[in-house]
Structure formats: C-alpha cells, structure tokens
Amino acid sequence: MVRARVRVALGVSLVLSGCIAYHELQLPSPTSARPLPAALPGLRAGFGRADITPPPGVGLAGNGPEGRRAAGYRVRLFARALLLEDRTGERVAFVVADLAQVTPNLHRLTALRIRDSTGIGADRLVIAATHVHAGPGHFYAERQYNQSTSQVTGYDSAMVEFLVSRFARAVLDAQRDLRLARVAWSATAVWGHTRNRSYEAFLRNKPEWTPPAPVTPGLDPTHRAVNPLWTLLRIDQRGHGVDSAYRPAGALSVFAVHGTADAPENELLDAGLHGIIERGLERHIDSLSRRGVGYHLMANGAEGDVSPDWPAQSRCGAPMLRPVVGPGGPRTPPAPWEWRDPAPAWMGLCLAAARRYVNTAGDSLAARAAALFDSLGPGLRGDLRIGVAFRTLRLKGDPRLCPYPETGSSTLAGAEDGRTRLYGWRLFGIFPVGLEEGAHAIRPNPHDCQREKRVALGGLQRKLVVGEHGLPEVAQLSVIRLGDLLLGVVPAELTTRAGAQIERAITDSARAAGLAPRAVAIVGLANGYMQYVTTDAEYGEQAYEGGSTLFGPNSAAVLAEELGKLAASQVRSGASPANRVDSIAAYPGKSQAILPRRTVGPPPERVTRVVLSQACAGDTLVVRWRDLYPGRLVPADGPVLRIEQLVGERGDTVAWDGDRELEIRAVRSLGDRGYVWEARWHHPAHAGPFRVVLVARAGLAEVTGDRVGC
Amino acid sequence: MLRLRLFVAAALLPALGLPSPACAQVYLGLDATLTSPYVWRGVTRANGWVVQPEGFVSLKAGGGFLSGGVWASYELGNAGPNDLSDLGTGGAGLAELNYWGQAAWSLGLVQAALGGIRYTFRGTAPTAGRTRADNTTELFVNLRGTSKYIVPGVAVWLDVDRVRGTYIEGSVTVPVLANPLAAPFFGVITRAAVGYTVGQEGAYFARAGVTHVDVAVSTDLTLRPLRVPTVLRVEGHVQFSTDDATRPTSARPSDARRSGKLWAALALRLSPPIVSW
Numbered sequence: 001m002v003r004a005r006v007r008v009a010l011g012v013s014l015v016l017s018g019c020i021a022y023h024e025l026q027l028p029s030p031t032s033a034r035p036l037p038a039a040l041p042g043l044r045a046g047f048g049r050a051d052i053t054p055p056p057g058v059g060l061a062g063n064g065p066e067g068r069r070a071a072g073y074r075v076r077l078f079a080r081a082l083l084l085e086d087r088t089g090e091r092v093a094f095v096v097a098d099l100a101q102v103t104p105n106l107h108r109l110t111a112l113r114i115r116d117s118t119g120i121g122a123d124r125l126v127i128a129a130t131h132v133h134a135g136p137g138h139f140y141a142e143r144q145y146n147q148s149t150s151q152v153t154g155y156d157s158a159m160v161e162f163l164v165s166r167f168a169r170a171v172l173d174a175q176r177d178l179r180l181a182r183v184a185w186s187a188t189a190v191w192g193h194t195r196n197r198s199y200e201a202f203l204r205n206k207p208e209w210t211p212p213a214p215v216t217p218g219l220d221p222t223h224r225a226v227n228p229l230w231t232l233l234r235i236d237q238r239g240h241g242v243d244s245a246y247r248p249a250g251a252l253s254v255f256a257v258h259g260t261a262d263a264p265e266n267e268l269l270d271a272g273l274h275g276i277i278e279r280g281l282e283r284h285i286d287s288l289s290r291r292g293v294g295y296h297l298m299a300n301g302a303e304g305d306v307s308p309d310w311p312a313q314s315r316c317g318a319p320m321l322r323p324v325v326g327p328g329g330p331r332t333p334p335a336p337w338e339w340r341d342p343a344p345a346w347m348g349l350c351l352a353a354a355r356r357y358v359n360t361a362g363d364s365l366a367a368r369a370a371a372l373f374d375s376l377g378p379g380l381r382g383d384l385r386i387g388v389a390f391r392t393l394r395l396k397g398d399p400r401l402c403p404y405p406e407t408g409s410s411t412l413a414g415a416e417d418g419r420t421r422l423y424g425w426r427l428f429g430i431f432p433v434g435l436e437e438g439a440h441a442i443r444p445n446p447h448d449c450q451r452e453k454r455v456a457l458g459g460l461q462r463k464l465v466v467g468e469h470g471l472p473e474v475a476q477l478s479v480i481r482l483g484d485l486l487l488g489v490v491p492a493e494l495t496t497r498a499g500a501q502i503e504r505a506i507t508d509s510a511r512a513a514g515l516a517p518r519a520v521a522i523v524g525l526a527n528g529y530m531q532y533v534t535t536d537a538e539y540g541e542q543a544y545e546g547g548s549t550l551f552g553p554n555s556a557a558v559l560a561e562e563l564g565k566l567a568a569s570q571v572r573s574g575a576s577p578a579n580r581v582d583s584i585a586a587y588p589g590k591s592q593a594i595l596p597r598r599t600v601g602p603p604p605e606r607v608t609r610v611v612l613s614q615a616c617a618g619d620t621l622v623v624r625w626r627d628l629y630p631g632r633l634v635p636a637d638g639p640v641l642r643i644e645q646l647v648g649e650r651g652d653t654v655a656w657d658g659d660r661e662l663e664i665r666a667v668r669s670l671g672d673r674g675y676v677w678e679a680r681w682h683h684p685a686h687a688g689p690f691r692v693v694l695v696a697r698a699g700l701a702e703v704t705g706d707r708v709g710c
Numbered sequence: 711m712l713r714l715r716l717f718v719a720a721a722l723l724p725a726l727g728l729p730s731p732a733c734a735q736v737y738l739g740l741d742a743t744l745t746s747p748y749v750w751r752g753v754t755r756a757n758g759w760v761v762q763p764e765g766f767v768s769l770k771a772g773g774g775f776l777s778g779g780v781w782a783s784y785e786l787g788n789a790g791p792n793d794l795s796d797l798g799t800g801g802a803g804l805a806e807l808n809y810w811g812q813a814a815w816s817l818g819l820v821q822a823a824l825g826g827i828r829y830t831f832r833g834t835a836p837t838a839g840r841t842r843a844d845n846t847t848e849l850f851v852n853l854r855g856t857s858k859y860i861v862p863g864v865a866v867w868l869d870v871d872r873v874r875g876t877y878i879e880g881s882v883t884v885p886v887l888a889n890p891l892a893a894p895f896f897g898v899i900t901r902a903a904v905g906y907t908v909g910q911e912g913a914y915f916a917r918a919g920v921t922h923v924d925v926a927v928s929t930d931l932t933l934r935p936l937r938v939p940t941v942l943r944v945e946g947h948v949q950f951s952t953d954d955a956t957r958p959t960s961a962r963p964s965d966a967r968r969s970g971k972l973w974a975a976l977a978l979r980l981s982p983p984i985v986s987w
Contacts, residue, residue: 151891323856323883326814326981327739327770328768328775329781330827332739332764332779337930428859429884
C-alpha cells in the first residue's frame, strides 16, 4: 500500500514538474579582445548582409496561436551587419535581422563564431530584431516561446545553426568590408505613421506626455502618444585604391514601430514594413553611391505600445471555435468542433488590404529615411568615438523584481494588432476570465509582487505550463556610445513612456559622469527577449503590454537604473569600461526537425525542373513549376526565379523572387519526381508578354518557360 | 491474401497525400463507441458494456456531405435476470443494426442535416428488450446554430413506420475550453439536451411530454496518425429522468424509479478522405 502511494506521488510529481523538459544548454561567454589602435588612423566602417529566408514549412513567429505555418515567401528576410571601429581600435558590431525577436543563444553563439576573426565578443555585439511578425521561430532560448509563438510548435537546433551561421557571415563580410569612413547622425520627427495602441494605459502616466518634437497639427491623441523620432546614422565609405572619394554606403536607423503591418493571418515569410523601408533606403543609397549595394539596418525603438497605422480592413479576425459539418450520420459520434477561419473571400480581401498598406506605408517611410539620409551629407566626419558598456542582468532572483516571470491573462488575448482566438472568451459564454485588455484582466485585490496582473491560469501557469525555466531569466543590457549619440540596448519591448523613462536615466547618468550626449535612443528587441516592459502606472491597466511585463511593475525602474549605471561607466575619453560576459544557460526544450532538411526528397540529379503551367488571372501571372523539395530549395541560398518582359526576342528582367509583388509558395509533393512550386506575380505596372526563368542552382541548369501573354 | 493486400492498400491510401483542393471527395468512415450503459433517448437499453461500431461512406460536394452507413450495437456481456438488454438474458452479441442515409450542409449561421434511419433488432428471447417486431423507420431533421459561445440545436425525429410518432430534442452546446494551437486539437464541450415526445409514448415512453434532461461533458482529441483524421472522444452524462420509461437503470424493481443516472462513453472515429477529384 505504501509502495503504491509512493508510486502515485512520484507519478503526480512527474506530471507536475518532470514532464516539462527544458534540455539545458550552457551558452558560451566570448569576451571581446582588448582594442588595438588600427593601422589606418581614423574611423572605419564595413557592411555585410546575409539572406536568412528559410524554406517554407516553419512557423511564422510573433502572433501566438494565430501565427501560421509558412507556405512560402514574399519579401526576403535578411540579417544586415555594420561594423564600426574608431581610431583607438574600439569596435562594435550591429546586426539587425528580419525576425520577430532575437534570443541570447543566437547572440552568444554568433559572438563565439566571430570572436577570433573580429575581436568582437558578446559585449560588443548587438543583434536586434526588426520585430517583423512573419519571420521563422523555433530558435528561442526559452521553451515557452518555442511552444507558443506560432501554430508550429517546437525548438529546432538546425534553425539556430541556420541563423547563427548567417549572422556570423554578415559580420565577417562587414569585417572584410572595413574601410575609412565618415559618419553623421540626426533625428527627425515622423508623425502620422504610428499610433499608441494602448492609449488607456498610456493615459495613466503622470505627468502627462510631452512629445519630444513639435506635433503635426490635426493628429488625433493616439497618434500623438508615441515617440516619433527617427534616429539615423549615415555612413559614407572611402573607395578602394584610386577611388579615394567618400561615397554613401549605408545607414543604421532606429524608429519605434511594431512589425505588425502584415495581417496576423498572413501565411508567407515576409520582411514586411521594415523590409520595404530597408530596401527603399538601400536603393536610394545605391543611386547615390554608384558603387554597388547600399545597406540599411533598421532597428526598432521603444515600440511596445506603438502600432503602425494599419487600416481596419487589414485585420481578418481570429478563427472561432465552431461545430463543423463533417462526414457521418445520425449514429456517428459528433464531429469535433474546429477553429474556423473567416470566409476565404474575406481573408483574401483583408490580406490584400494589409499588403497594400505595407507597400504604401513602407514607401512613404523609406522616403522619409532617404530625406534624413540626404540631409546628413554636409555634416559627415571621421572622428567618431565608440564606447561600449555591457552587463548581464539576472532577472530571476533580483530582489527588486518579482521572483519569477509570469504572464497575465491579457497576454493570451493578444494586442489590438492581432487579437488571438481567445480574445473575449468567457466561461460558458457568461463568466469573464480576463481574456481581454484591462477590465477583468485586472486583479481586484492586488496582494503580491505581480500586483494588478491576473496571472493566466494562476499558480498552474508555473507548475503545469511554463515550469521552472520556461520563460526568460536574464537580460543582456548595453549602452553604446557613438560620439554624442548614446544607444540604450535592451532585450525588451518598451512602451513609449517606459522608453522615455530609461532614456532619461541614461541621459542623467551620462551627464553626471561628464558626458554630454546630444541624444539617447533605445534599441529594443536586442540580444535577448524578455517580452514587454511598461511603466509602473501603465502596468496597473493590464493592457496586453502590462500582462506581458513578466517580472512585475518595477521592471522599467530596474532597467532604467541598470542602464543608467552602464551609461555612467562610459568615460569621457571614449574608452570602454571592462565588460564582463557572464555565463548563462538556455532552456529551449528538446530539438526536433521543423526546418525542412536538405536530405528530404530526391537529390537534384533525379529531379527534372520544368514549368508545369502558366496562366494569367487579371493582372496576376500564376506559374507552377516542378523543383526540389523545400529542404533542398532554400531561398536563402540564392535567387530561385526571375520574370522577364519580352521585347522582341530580348528579355528584360522585371521581377525576382523576393520582390514585394511576387509570392512564392511550395504547393505539394510529387514524390520521387520533386515538388510543385507556385509563383504569383502581381504586375499592374507591366504589360506582357512575359517568360519565367528558373535560375540555375547547384546541380540544376537554368530553365526557361514558354512565352505567356498577359 | 488478396483481401489483406486490399485492406493494407486502403489503409495506406490517405498517407499518399491526396491533393486538398478538390471538387469532391469521398470519405470512408469507421468509428466505434464503447459505452456502459447504452442509453438512447434517455431510456437505458442495456446496462452492461456495449460496443457500437459503424462504417459509412460520405461524398463531400459543394460544402455539404451526402452519407450512408451501417451502425451496429453489440452487447458484450451476458445479461442476467436483473439486467436490461435488447438481446435478453443469457446472450451476448449483435442486438441492433441500423441503416441510415443523411444529407448535411452549412447555411451560414445554421447547419442542417436531413435523413432517414432504419432500425432493426435481433433480440429473440422472451426477455429481449427489442425484437424484430420493433423494427421501424424514422425521418429526421437536425438544425443547429454556429454562434461563438452558445450553440442552440433542435432535432426532430418522425417515425413513418411502426410507431408513427415524433421525438424532439432541443439542446444547447457550450465549448468550455480548447487548445488554441492547431494540433493536436483538444476541446472540452458541454451540452444540455431535453427530450420531448409527441406520439412515441406508446412505443418508447410512458407518457407524452418531457422525457428527460441530459447534461453531458465531452472531450475531443484530434490526431492525425499517417494523416488519417482520428478523433478520440470521451463523454460523461448526467441524466435527470422525468418519464417512467427513462427512469430504470436496471431490471431490478429498486432501480425502476430512479430520477437520475450517470453514464459514460468512449468513442474512436476515423474518417479519411479516400478519393478526390
């Protein structure tokens, strides 16, 4: 009897704790080499870029249960790198990736790869995410994020390797590209493209918001409740050899806007609004430099409560749980209920509306960035001083914070940009359970560290769902000095007012230490991810951002204090303080094969690539062709196809895969004969006839389709 | 040997990955329910273990389904003198065989099903609950809403053969929780139903009017082993009986006046598409 009880107790304890398998991974702690003055005196800069578009089949991270499995891709995803070195040898590398988030494992493992070649360790490497909600997941250092950032759940170490190898390649390319450079930076107010999505919480702050720049007349209050400053660092590089002129080469910019312009129901990998802006400025730089490709790293700012100004018709609506009509009869056990999407016709309309918005808003913002870039030409200088202060803050166990991270019920409901299917859900349709923003998501009797937060599932969240290590436990923080510009680098999504609170702390500390920063900008979503951080006052509203402030209402104050200390450790001479890189661990869960593998499907020599069909539907050209399986046809490996407009016998290229009007999808398997792929090209600006060219790839010759008139 | 190969080929057919966008699809359905007791319209027909397998074929076209199938009820235990049984005491085996046809489709906010069912019984012993003389045929209409929280439904069963009466069941279904992630689907659904008879009291019930109220909780787990949609369903029922025919839970006189009963069922359902065009 006693043995039986022991067995039951063991079983229960296994269910409660042991079943949540974290698979602890110790991450490396590469520290930067001591700076050595460069052989060429003066500021040097280099750029690199790596395609990080994975094959279809992965989950699109960022929209929780509404994140789809990627059916294909649209605007390719990139990691762009900038390496800066001042005359004393102080170095810093920035990588901005078209991903929803960046995690400590990506950061540390990339630092390990580049440390020996560049001297840059974890302390001098900043990897930031644009926060696009149409990039892949499965790389998170925390198990819970691998389980809940899209409908495709799980961690895949191959995805980590896929991203880390490309991040490292981009930085190493930037190292090879190091040249004498001149830089200038400025900030301009860009009003009207962003709005505060949690205005009720924003209004709780005292004193009231004083915008950092004059407000454009006519803006409504939610559009005024944001930080509109677009900070842009322009970099011109000197040419090689006899080409000694300094010409525009690239830019690093920071602007606060969520990567949620695409509809949550989007099923394509897509760099989204940020991708359009990055490319827009890069094309502008190309036109100025006439040297080749320009680079634009667009990092995100304090965007926690800042939405792009998407139109209402661009949100399709979350699936609803409904009974279904299924096969069977009166004696058949009823078909299970299903989460059903809105009608396909409506989905098509709202997805098209979202993409139109992404394109037009992206073009408009790219034009603003180009104007700012151009305005910096007269002020370019080569005497920028660089400083880096870095530390790893252990959030879990910090007495100023809640003892462990917990998610509020409002998080499960989703933000205004993308409500989840749980939004507004009530028990038996009657009793509210806090799946909303504010209202019942606020705990009426705050009695512990999480105060007003109604913790989703209460105590069961930690015991049954998240476990001991399922959510983030550390925050890698840094303050980067670029002349008189200070960048506060945080692994979080700060609300507008939390960002302002931290910027003020950095400014005050830097001034107290004798520095005179002209401006401070927040680079969010960098070097890790601890979800959102609101101000103490905003936390009381328990909007989506408050529910997602994992370590409680004091989080912003703690980050402000720590970043203030880092700013104070910067010294006037520009030399960086001695930065320690502490050891940290990742708890991602067991690795499973999610990223399609290169071994799946027949090898190239057994696949005959051929165009299967071409058709025009209105102003859209639809092409289907047979090719390799997704694991063997990795978009990041290079171009897949181009579309040529035929002028007589000559073909002029009018579109490549990766263009914003061209969608590529993996359609279905043909077994040993290969895989059917589809391209849909929207071409209102071009008249046919056209032809499709499948670009030569390793082991596969170029294939040209027949002429098609549209 | 040929049969075995055909069976294996049929089982593996869905795993070939039939293209999903099709004009029409034919589904082969197989399901089985294990229940104790077997309760039908509130009446306990057998108070031992009963297994109820079913096979059907459905044609999906234009958003609706045309289906036809055969359903059977096997009593697994030998019923004793104090047990309720369609077969009667002393035997185990096939007690009931139903043949049915149904058309079901969705009309926006309402889902509708129309069809007919032929009930045939195999009991022969003098103590049998149902014998060949009880064979009959019903036509039915089943309507239910598709709203977000509370799904109302009504089903009307009209006997056109032996009984010549109508049974009506009104229901309210409320989903309590469901896995928000796509797979595996797991949901907990509650349902309250009330039965009402108009003319079937001579055959199945003691009097006209409300027969019983049934409150059920069911959980569905949907898996796709080898890409075959497979649903495992567990349901529990609490019944409040208002008709003398729905009260007995066994043949014991002491169980003849129960006002409530509990029962549960476990169902496994497979319905893979086998042909598309």
